[in-house]
Amino acid sequence: MNISKEKDFSNWFNTIISDAQLCDLRYNVKGFVVFRPWAVKTMKLMYEEYEKVLEKNGHEPAIFPSLIPEKNFDIEGEHVKGFTPEVFWVESAGDSKLEERLAMRPTSETAMYQMYSLWVRGRVDLPIKIYQSCQVWRYETKATKPFFRSREFHWIEAHDAFATKEEAEAQVEQDMQMSKQVLTEKLGIPFVFFQRPQWDKFPGAVNTFAADTLMPDGKALQLPSTHLLGQNFSKAFDVAFQNEKEEKEFVWQTCYGPCISRIYGALFCIHGDERGLVLPFEFAPLQAVIVPILGKGKDGASIIKYCQSICNILQGAGIRAKVDESENTPGFKYNYWELRGVPVRIEVGGREAEGAKATILVRDGEKKDKKEVAFDELVGHIMEEGKKLSMRLKRQADEKFANSLHEAKTMHELGEKLKLGGIVRIPFVSMENDSKKYADEIKEKFAGDVRGIKYPAEKAPSGEKCVVSGKEATCWAYVAKQY
């Protein structure tokens, strides 16, 4: 594609989703897109990985209905205020008007907790740790952007209920750990967990913790968030148990929502380059493509046959591989598969076929990095190179992320630093609701958002003044422009 994502991110983004066939924006409902096979294959691998980690941590899968009666929303006051403006409403079916409007779930608290109320009787029924992999619908009024913000998106939501506050708090920590296991360790996506300001938490939560990463244009993108719900919902939905003294106790709840379609967006934006997608080895739909080079006077059939035998041993070793036997030129094929981020390219001409070897190039390498590898060593070599590629991607992303963290101690400095992109740390008055007006001032002046305080909490700045209000600063706040 030959576009720099650093210099022209918007163009890079629009080009890659169309050229690498990640999604199609021409679907005829506003804010809805078609996710095409190349993106879906990686998203499926991401779902699998996430579900594995959730299950290892005691979660079980369930499937709840996607329609929720309007009356369920009215039960928790903050929740209804937060979500009602975003709900798609089903009002009729066939020829009949429905007696009650049904919401297409924007999130499933109000569908699930009425069932939890039926399921929880005694302490023996706790904890409940259930997740569902599904889509949700939100009538976004902000500009939509494929993968980042659509009116239908694909996520996992885990909803947990505990007998004690301590267990719920520990779950929030576990949710952050799981985010790290998948996003950092597997996908190479750097992020910081922030505790969101009181004015920016999930409707109905006591506290919201959300991971922010950075896009190539320096804007923050929210990734998984986990919410300490306390007893807000359990009191509203009557999710309670009899304790040892036969008293009624309400459960303590948490919910966690990694959005797979959005994380996929972050993944390709963070690792991609001017030639197209670059994907960690484990998550590439195709991990190795074998390109036969059939020059004049060469024995085409025997080269193809040799390519097939390479493909067979790779597949036998569990590597997703294929031979590109299409009629295009090798050069065309190189570009095609580079654009799609296939981690390993294997070139096979007459010389390779005769010598029982192959020429290997890893996706992020240059021509000069090509290596000849003997047939017998191919599997081991590709596995090794794949692992190294994933590690390189993670390291580069981490470095870039670390270089995008700034600090400012005056409004002027904050404005200057925000122009650089990234996240700026400032002394700030507090995260309580009455400090929202100072955050609004930052928003108005610099289009920057206060993302919260770091989690776990940092030591408060000592003797510093809030850069906006001039009052005593009680915390380090983090500011960024956001998607």
Add this chain to the structure above:
Amino acid sequence: MNISKEKDFSNWFNTIISDAQLCDLRYNVKGFVVFRPWAVKTMKLMYEEYEKVLEKNGHEPAIFPSLIPEKNFDIEGEHVKGFTPEVFWVESAGDSKLEERLAMRPTSETAMYQMYSLWVRGRVDLPIKIYQSCQVWRYETKATKPFFRSREFHWIEAHDAFATKEEAEAQVEQDMQMSKQVLTEKLGIPFVFFQRPQWDKFPGAVNTFAADTLMPDGKALQLPSTHLLGQNFSKAFDVAFQNEKEEKEFVWQTCYGPCISRIYGALFCIHGDERGLVLPFEFAPLQAVIVPILGKGKDGASIIKYCQSICNILQGAGIRAKVDESENTPGFKYNYWELRGVPVRIEVGGREAEGAKATILVRDGEKKDKKEVAFDELVGHIMEEGKKLSMRLKRQADEKFANSLHEAKTMHELGEKLKLGGIVRIPFVSMENDSKKYADEIKEKFAGDVRGIKYPAEKAPSGEKCVVSGKEATCWAYVAKQY
């Protein structure tokens, strides 16, 4: 549960879904249920298996929006007539009335084929073989029944487009083959593929082929169906390519829809027994449960430790295993896991722990079938017994199915045979629309439905008269009561 599914299927069915916690019917939208973890875990394994087979046969996954503009439905005349009465309509979002009503997809032809029209330009873009795993919504006016007929159900839909009629016809055959690979070979579910009568085909199809199995009460249940769409939709949605002569040609299409939630229903109804679920080894959420037997005076800690070491080697071999360390009695645990269909129970008392062995009982066995197995042989033994269990289930189901196929040559005989349950073969006038009135007569008299002719086609009955009309019979029709 101690209920015979043959004698009292309805009671058996309602009891098992509640006692084994397969789904919860108390969700507060009519026709919608909550699928609980025990059912979802098996359904996930079934999805995985089906997706693997689809991909092996050249299909790729995609995700299309779940909302479809009303105007898309109007494009194919038969399709709109067939589905409009069943559609849930989204009419507003937030506070706004939508400009156009959006259908919650009852099936995705009208969402997908407008995109196929954009994607297909030349022969090089064909075939398209795309599937999506998703849910669909239908406002059923018939009585709903969990798993069998809900207003939201979970399926896979594969939509294929080809340059030629022959390829489309071959795809229909491949769809039937895939049904056989998953349902017959993996799940042990017997069925017959029928070509449905013209009056009972998928709205918009040229021909519909559907697999029917039988429930314990002798009624037929439709499983996967595949539809030859011909050029009906491609002409309506303008899915066409330029052929070699630069002429416009419309593609030939098929679609295939295995409904996972329904197949799961068939699975547990066919294999279950009076004690609860019986599941093929490969699809059991838990394949082996280890029950410690801690009698008086025994060394509990060392028994538990030994159970853990068994669990570890089983898990290491890829067997889904766990130790039931709850405080219930062994007898309670036996019933509990039998009800849930865990294929292998492993009893471990002091004698087993000291002797480095374990007592094994397979789910469909009796007390007398218990076997002592040495620790070192456990993995091999359980794998072997698991395989045998799956084969036994298949064989029993096949036998029962074969015994439920009858034949009748008069209306009276048809009535008598239908009382036995199962499928009755009769000489019949034809599958064309003008024979519908004779099928209606059967429906009215015996509540039996003409399911179609067998596929591949049988030899027509020679010299027989149609049992209803008395006219010359041109085919063997199959009749059954249905869900």
